[in-house]
Amino acid sequence: MAETIRIHAPKSPYSGVFAICCFLMLSGPGCSPSDDPRPDTVAAADRVEVDREYVFDATMAGYRGIEGEIEGIVNPVLTARLGERVRITIINGEFMVHDVAMERHGVASEQILEEGATTFVDFVARHDDTYFCTVPGHRFSMSGDFRIVGEERVRAFSLGTTAGLSTSI
Numbered sequence: 001m002a003e004t005i006r007i008h009a010p011k012s013p014y015s016g017v018f019a020i021c022c023f024l025m026l027s028g029p030g031c032s033p034s035d036d037p038r039p040d041t042v043a044a045a046d047r048v049e050v051d052r053e054y055v056f057d058a059t060m061a062g063y064r065g066i067e068g069e070i071e072g073i074v075n076p077v078l079t080a081r082l083g084e085r086v087r088i089t090i091i092n093g094e095f096m097v098h099d100v101a102m103e104r105h106g107v108a109s110e111q112i113l114e115e116g117a118t119t120f121v122d123f124v125a126r127h128d129d130t131y132f133c134t135v136p137g138h139r140f141s142m143s144g145d146f147r148i149v150g151e152e153r154v155r156a157f158s159l160g161t162t163a164g165l166s167t168s169i
Helices: 015-027 039-046 151-158
Strands: 052-059 062-065 078-080 085-092 118-124 129-132 143-148
Touching: 078 085
Parallel strands: 052 085, 078 143
Antiparallel strands: 052 062, 085 118, 129 143
16 A cells, blocks of 8 residues: 655645635626726826827736837837826736836826736826836836937937937936
């Protein structure tokens, strides 16, 4: 008869709490767009005029531009003129929690989990900054620079070059 070896690993006092939190997060109210308690808030945000918008596919590999001059570029340098209203929209490219925040401007989007879900952050460009994902461990691969630029520098960045231009502000 074969001997059965049993290994006893002590349970963490937090394992049950973690399981309950995961269950509530994934199955609780508000998990589908139709359950969103703020439809008027979202609709109002969609009506806000922006001067410049960037759209990303968000994955652990980084924020990959999917429109305009940043298409296909991972964690590109974003630019705007002083005082422009900027929107950064992310589309979740995987089943993992992501968001986008601006470090110095002090704004952050909602966190999204589902693949294909979207969220955004709006702000008025006041100074150079860094955009990043606030989820622990994500910033390493999900961050990039935001720069205030003048007319000639906007064109240079959109052409993908900074030759002959100072990148310090």
